[in-house]
Amino acid sequence: EIVLTQSPATLSLSPGERATLSCRASQSVSSYLAWYQQKPGQAPRLLIYDASNRATGIPARFSGSGSGTDFTLTISSLEPEDFAVYYCQQRSNWPWWAFGQGTKVEIK
Amino acid sequence: QVQLVQSGAEVKKPGASVKVSCKVSGYTLTELSMHWVRQAPGKGLEWMGGFDPEDGETIYAQKFQGRVTMTEDTSTDTAYMELSSLRSEDTAVYYCVLVGATSWFDPWGQGTLVTVSS
Numbered sequence: 001e002i003v004l005t006q007s008p009a010t011l012s013l014s015p016g017e018r019a020t021l022s023c024r025a026s027q028s029v030s031s032y033l034a035w036y037q038q039k040p041g042q043a044p045r046l047l048i049y050d051a052s053n054r055a056t057g058i059p060a061r062f063s064g065s066g067s068g069t070d071f072t073l074t075i076s077s078l079e080p081e082d083f084a085v086y087y088c089q090q091r092s093n094w095p096w097w098a099f100g101q102g103t104k105v106e107i108k
Numbered sequence: 109q110v111q112l113v114q115s116g117a118e119v120k121k122p123g124a125s126v127k128v129s130c131k132v133s134g135y136t137l138t139e140l141s142m143h144w145v146r147q148a149p150g151k152g153l154e155w156m157g158g159f160d161p162e163d164g165e166t167i168y169a170q171k172f173q174g175r176v177t178m179t180e181d182t183s184t185d186t187a188y189m190e191l192s193s194l195r196s197e198d199t200a201v202y203y204c205v206l207v208g209a210t211s212w213f214d215p216w217g218q219g220t221l222v223t224v225s226s
Contacts, residue, residue, distance in 0.1 A: 034212045036153075043203055043216035044153065055210060087153055089213070096167065097143065097155040097213070 002026055002093045004100035006086075012108040019075040021103045023088035028068045032092035035064055035073045038102075039084045047086075048073060075105075083107050110134045112204050112217035119223045125192040128220045130204030137185040141207040144178060144189045146200040147219075154200075156189070158207075194224045 003026040013019055023033065031051040036044040046055040048064035051071060061076040075082055088100040115129040132140065143158025157168035157178055166178050177190045187204055201219040208214040 036213070038153075043205075043219055044213070045216075046208075046210065046212055046214040049210045049212040053210070055212075055214065089153075091212070096160075097158070099145075099153040099155060102152045 002029060002090055002098060004088055004090055004098060006088055006100035006103045008103060009101075010104045010106060012106050013078055014108045015078050015080055017078050019073075019078055019082070019105055021073040021075075021086055021105070023066075023071040023073070023100050025069045025071075025090060025092075027093070029090040029092035031067050032090055033064075033066070033071050034089045034091075035062075036087045036089065037082075037084050038087065044087065078105070110140075110206060110208070110215055112206065112215060114202075114204060114217040114220045117221040117223070119225065120194050122195055122224055122226055124194050124224075125190060126194060126222050127188055127190040128202050128204075128222065130187045130189075130217050132185040132187070132206075135185075136182075137180055137187065138182050142178070142180065142187045143205050143207065143213065144176075145203045145205055145213070147203070148197070148200040151200075156202075191222075194222075196224050198222065199224045 005024045007022045033051045035048040038044040052064045063074045065072050085102045085104045087102045111133045113131045118126050120126050141159045144156040146154050160167045179188045201221050203219050204217040205213040
């Protein structure tokens with residue numbers, strides 16, 4: 001069973017700073033990894049799929065990288081609307097579609 | 109553009125069942141793969157199960173097997189998720205979500221809050 005571990009649990013940054021979020025899989029998921037953003041009271045939104053592809057309408061300040069077991073979501077310069085919780089998800093192996101536990105990006 | 113609209117909030121007693129609906133508009137449900145994800149208050153996202161087009165069957169997360177049933181009414185393009193033997197730990201927002209053109213979860217329904225309380 002694949003487990004996704006996200007770090008850190010909370011990231012405290014100021015607007016304009018760079019955010020680097022990590023997602024580590026317990027075994028290789030190849031490039032079958034996605035990132036979602038969730039704001040309070042809202043459904044999650046797909047940001048990045050297949051490790052590095054931005055979903056439709058996602059600003060260029062969001063980028064994803066990695067393959068195998070180590071993945072990174074980078075927000076190059078935080079905008080006020082980017083403070084949210086971010087989840088990674090895999091679809092390579094059972095349990096299909098499992099999520100990481102999330103990283104909260106909060107205003108410092 | 110595909111949109112998902114879920115049924116309203118529910119309050120149930122322990123031991124009861126709940127059935128949440130998800131209406132698809134802008135596309136035909138038979139051509140889509142629907143999944144369900146839940147989120148307990150203040151917690152993360154938990155995949156419950158969904159349709160696997162490769163096998164033509166609905167697959168469930170091990171945690172929910174035997175207690176959850178996911179069905180579809182293709183005549184109304186509506187999906188349903190029924191969870192039985194409810195306990196307080198099942199209090200959560202339940203989301204329906206489609207596997208979209210990217211082969212990932214997009215779009216999502218707005219969520220349905222299910223509260224289990226005596």
